Amino acid sequence: MDPRRTARTVSDPKVRQVGFFTPAPPERSISDPPRFQDPIQPPSPSSTQVNDQSPSGNSLSPVMIPPAHHHSDNFLRTALQATSPPKAFSYSAKTVTIPPENEDVASSFSPGRKVVSAKSPSSFPGVKASSVPASELTTVSVVNLPPGISEKAGGASVEVQNDRPVSAKTLKEKTSKAERRALQEAQRAAKAAAKAEGTKASSAASKVVTSANTKPSKATKPSSQKNDGSQVAASEKKGGDRAPEKDRKKDAPHPRMQYDDKSRVEKAKKRAVVKQTEARNRVELFRHLPQYEHGTQLPDLETKFFELDPMHPAVYKVGLQYLSGDIRGGNARCIAMFQAFKEAIKDYSTPPEKTLIRDLTARISSYVSFLIECRPLSISMGNAIKFLKNRIAKLPLALSESEAKSMLMLDIDRFINEKIILSEKVIVKHAVTKIRDGDVLLTYGASSVVEMILLHAHELGKHFRVVVVDSRPKLEGQLLLRRLVRKGLSCTYTHVNAVSCIMQDVTRVFLGASSVLSNGTVYSRVGTACVAMVAHAFCVPVLVCCEAYKFHERVQLDSICFNELGNPDAISKVQGREEINYLDGFVNQENLQLLNLIYDATPSDYVSMVITDYGMIPPTSVPVIVREYRRDHLWS
């Protein structure tokens, strides 16, 4: 899909196509799998589910449709409950699961894998395209993939989600490498199928099928645990024994796990490192988001420090800092995470008989899942992780370990410098041109970029006033205010309640953002939408400052689907003012639900301009940046 870009650079005004046209047909070859999930593709219901499963792992899926969860479960149920299983299914059962019941499941992999992988690799890309029904053997892997994976992955489909994008991306670039990857993919799929079949066969002999939904996961668990224990014994092939890492990866809930799905939450909890006790009364609409009792995890986690041997201390430290709220703000969290990863990579050495690329990716994934347990990832962090994993996956195979490590560390440094620090400077440069003498600038919360803008404009000798709007419970604005006042800016401080009064005097509103989504929606600290709407009502231009690495191709229409819940105690209690703590003792009341949201979504209608490292753009142009530069910088 690169031809388009180059055609653009030549910029022949006459022949250029305009707007969002579909790429030319030759670009859609089979060897080049669709980059984004194609929603208009469903030849049959089963294949759409396959499709759903695989590329959505690419990230959080681009379009959010609220409760589409359980689909893999449903599919599994239908597949298993069907009186006569599909032909392909039974076929694989026949050929693949020859091993006797009482043999170790792990050892039964190799024959099964060989059977399938011998034939499937050439046609395997069909899994991605899923519209080409090739031979019966390929359909085995296609059909079996989702159930196999969902059975295997105890805590939802974490493993799939994490593994797939890497392979999909590498598939895209080189055919030789792609073939190799496809082969591995085939092997993995076959293994999954074999495992599923094997466990089913073995357990079916002894147990009565009580519920198709829970059984396979129960059945697979012992095998994986066995692997965990007999780590040395099981090491036979290159990618064959990634079980421990994989399990660890599965531990964490997927960032988009639906927390109202009881069975999954149970599974996720069993493996979690951080013991989160769930808050009891949760608001109905936000049940799908994790909500924990705060304050209990920290000591718990500290005591566990020596048990978690694979966790690098730097990562552990950062995780604790996230948990306690010492590090906050998209950029700060991202930089801290990357520096911890850098430490970890520095101390990393590839275990014998493993490859750096696979093992390090798994290692990073386990770190990430630990960080997710401490606090859900921000979108900026998600993008940064994607970048790092992609860099790892694209490391040349010929590189020695030390070279590869230093290369990765350089990449991390480059990302921090170019994507965060430099782009902040560029944003400041752009934004300052919009500040005139006599302006009254309003900002909400504490954004690092906005602070830099204000300070820089002040250094340039512009005369302006600043209104810092703040809100309970975090009162981050006071931090910003403190720094601004110290530098000699004239400031006004108020709470968000008064924003409609103060807005009359304001000439510009500068806002930071956690992310800007593809439809121009600004995803930011809760309260931002309110400020933007008031500003819009008063015809005051709203400028959103956001680095381009925080852009995300997802589309979100409300702030319900994806959000983060804070500590509900923070809004029910006011520290240091005992006389107004009316809710003491009411917190666990059945008919009281407390909601402390962290983020909200501002529709693009209320945003006049997005200032990013690529210049000042209207919010409607965010997808252009995502489309044109995402690949160039983040994923290449």
Added chain:
Amino acid sequence: MWWRSASFILDRQQEQNTSYPPNPESLLLSYPPPSMADSLQNPKPDISAYYQTRAAHHAVVTSDWLSQAQAAVSLQTNDDVSSGSDGRVAPTGGGTGGDNKTFSVIDEFNSWRKQPDLAEAVAAIRALAAVIRASQATTMMELEIELKKASDSLKAWDATSISLTAGCDLFMRYVTRTSALEYEDFNSARYRLIERAEKFGEISYKARRIIAMLSQDFIFDGCTILVHGFSRVVLEVLKTAAENKKHFRVFCTEGRPDRTGLRLSNELAKLDVPVKLLIDSAVAYTMDEVDMVLVGADGVVESGGIINMMGTYQIALVSHSMNKPVYVAAESYKFARLYPLDQKDMGPALRTIDFGVPIPSKVEVEKSARDYTPPQYLTLLFTDLGVLTPSVVSDELIQLYL
């Protein structure tokens, strides 16, 4: 809220910088502040060269213009850059690298500019192409620097003209951004540049025709079109529609202060198109009869909004509130990397306004020549790239410049 206005601040700064004309009346006044000092007596340095050219092309001779021309004649030695009434006084620094040569971009530009049908940006593009041709550079880098210098001096010649700036920028992009250049020897690369420059000039020249063809689908039989100001693209669109035997009616606004609407109505009358002239304040009154609004643009900015002759914004507002479509006809070389947030967010292009009667010097006159229409009030843009929604403009600009 007048004290917030940027133009006010700029005015004030300007007056503090330029040695403040000795105007006894303004000294007597303590309030309002001295921005009132400028009046009809001393308007010349304020006027944007762009509007002077337009006035010359449109043969609009106002009393101001006359007095100004006379003043200019008497002040031949004035080295002000914007002394545009005799444009051939080329400012320094506009020449090529070698001083012995007499070639100057500005001269070239002005000679092209004299053709009334040629847009300013196209003239600039042609002038820049001439720079390449006349250049004695021996390396690519040299040539590029020379070109850059020439385009900078062109831009500096009239900073208020958006299409001139945008045209120069686009030219630089179009001509120099070819990856093939590195692999060739200098002469063939140079020919390639000239070729591209000429092609670009040709494309820009033909842009108007393309727009006229594209917009025919939108003009239906029996429709009433409201036009504002005089735009050569709009005229071309209407002319083509008339040639295609479409039956339509045109409402022309008067287009104060330079009465560009009158000129457009003259042109249309020659084509036997039924025309009705409105005074500028009658737009809302007639809007219910209007089927669509068609305007040109001085510049199309990154948000997808347009900068155009004063009055466009209010017409767009009125038609938006009455649910009439607003179409903009603009060539793609007018796409500029500007992003005004509000009306005062750009450097004001000032011009004289002839009220017909002497205005007391105490009275302030709003002299800004153009306004900014935000994208939400525009329906579609007819450009040579196709018929675009306003949000695609930014898309195109990102493709071009980043």
